[in-house]
Amino acid sequence: MDAPLFAGWLLALVLMLAGLAGNLLPLLPAAPLLMGGFILGAWLDDFQKVGWAWLAVLLVLCIVMAVIDFLAGAWGAKKLGASRQAVIGATLGAVLGIFAGLPGLILGPFIGAAVGEFIARGDTLRAGQVGLATWLGLMVGTVAKLALSLMMIGLFAFAYFVV
Numbered sequence: 237m238d239a240p241l242f243a244g245w246l247l248a249l250v251l252m253l254a255g256l257a258g259n260l261l262p263l264l265p266a267a268p269l270l271m272g273g274f275i276l277g278a279w280l281d282d283f284q285k286v287g288w289a290w291l292a293v294l295l296v297l298c299i300v301m302a303v304i305d306f307l308a309g310a311w312g313a314k315k316l317g318a319s320r321q322a323v324i325g326a327t328l329g330a331v332l333g334i335f336a337g338l339p340g341l342i343l344g345p346f347i348g349a350a351v352g353e354f355i356a357r358g359d360t361l362r363a364g365q366v367g368l369a370t371w372l373g374l375m376v377g378t379v380a381k382l383a384l385s386l387m388m389i390g391l392f393a394f395a396y397f398v399v
Contacts, residue, residue, distance in 0.1 A: 259378055315369055
């Protein structure tokens with residue numbers, strides 16, 4: 237394998253791994269990074285092993301993943317009728333949680349939603365309920381996105397190495 241082809245595959249792999257990490261890190265767009273890695277990998281082989289049909293399937297799954305990403309946290313919050321401030325707080329908590337490592341990633345959305353709901357309504361119990369519902373929605377969404385990401389990587393590998 238010549239150097240440019242090796243570098244291309246290395247970049248495709250880095251994009252796929254960054255997409256996988258994007259399921260846990262809110263600032264990394266998981267679906268576009270994964271799709272970029274898939275398209276680059278297919279292009280490096282002139283679309284011989286992973287053709288347009290496979291890429292179309294992967295694109296549909298990326299769209300599903302992006303929709304899940306958009307709706308997951310809001311679903312949990314809206315299920316309990318959370319305020320706009322709670323949704324904004326959950327988003328800010330997720331982003332700021334990155335800087336606190338794994339505990340921040342896990343607790344940031346909960347704390348942000350709870351604080352936002354408390355600011356909006358001043359009810360501590362309600363704030364805790366909304367924080368928990370938002371956190372559960374985000375966790376379910378994260379698991380679903382992670383499962384979809386692994387399935388997409390598996391489909392790409394299957395198309396490339398088996399079919």
